[in-house]
Structure formats: structure tokens, C-alpha cells
Amino acid sequence: NAGVTQTPKFRILKIGQSMTLQCTQDMNHNYMYWYRQDPGMGLKLIYYSVGAGITDKGEVPNGYNVSRSTTEDFPLRLELAAPSQTSVYFCASRPQEGTGNTIYFGEGSWLTVV
């Protein structure tokens, strides 16, 4: 069972560079999410999607973009990386039926901007 797969696991970026964090899930979940985790801050929602072609901003969307062309994939794009984007990023998904359904997380992507 692959579940939610994120790549890369580790990446070092220089200030001003761009990159894409990939996320794919094989559970046919409609809802997908990107979170960032900073020490002592819990997880903050960056963007989310309720289905292919539909995305919406979360709490901390500035500096990021997303797309959802298929049900399976939900890439997160960082444009003009800044040190403030040094964080751990988690992709997650869950089925649409029942808002209390379990959310499944990827293993995380550690990003450092220098």
C-alpha cells in the first residue's frame, strides 16, 4: 500500500530558486492538503483541494502555488524561495465522504533555504 507519497524527502535550495514538491496518493481520495510544520507551531495549512481542478488557500499560502490536474497528484510549487520557507512539508489526503474521516499523511519533505 503506497498511500501518500512525497518527493523529495530532503532538499537544499538557494534563496531565489524555485522547486516543486511532488505529492501523489493512490487511494482515490478527493481531498488533498499541503501543510508546513515549524518547531513548536504545529501544522499550518498552506493549500488544499477538494477535487481535481479545485484548489483553495489555507492559512499560510504566500510564496506557494498548487495545481490539481488529476485526483492522484497535488504538487506544491515554491517560487523565489526565501529562508522563511525553511520547514518540513507534509502532503495529506482523505476521502470526501464524512468530514470526520481519517487524514493520511506522507512522510514529509525537509526543505532548507540558504
Add this chain to the structure above:
Amino acid sequence: AQSVTQPDIHITVSEGASLELRCNYSYGATPYLFWYVQSPGQGLQLLLKYFSGDTLVQGIKGFEAEFKRSQSSFNLRKPSVHWSDAAEYFCVLNFGNEKLTFGTGTRLTIIP
């Protein structure tokens, strides 16, 4: 406003001792309640969840949690901790929409 609070940032317990991690929320109704665990360098794993029914919920790894409506709490407990329980624990709530709200987490340290 809807919110979730984990009052303890860091807890240290001895191996074999009992554990209780606190979680309180603010909401006008009963939310969907989850506890997740994050081991160092890993993703988040679901320990247990509560939607309705019996207010004492059993989870994986010997954990349980009790929902108390009168106290707006969903505290996580384990009668005897193991060194492998050292991790970060997150109380997570869904307030009836597509989003989840995370507590800030409690870091658990186990001493021999």
C-alpha cells in the same frame, strides 16, 4: 472562534509510568477528534479518533482517550509508557468542514 489547545509543550515521564496528554477545544458543538503521533523524522500516524458514541476510545499502541463534553476535552492516556513512545503528539480537530485544526503538539520524552 474554533480552536484547539494542547497546554503542555513538553512532558517527561519515566518508562513504565502512566501518561496523560491534555487537549482542550473551543467549539459550539462536538467536533470530530483525533490524536496523531509523529516519531522523530517521520510523518504523522493516527492513534485514535472519536466521532460519537462511547466516550472512551481505544487506539493503537495501548493508547486510549476520553471525550468529556462538559470540559471540552479529549485527553490521551496510556497506563504504562515504553521508550518507543517518545514522540510528538498532536490533538487534531475537524469542525465539520474539509479542514483540520492542529494543536501545537506535546513532545514526550521518556527517561529510563
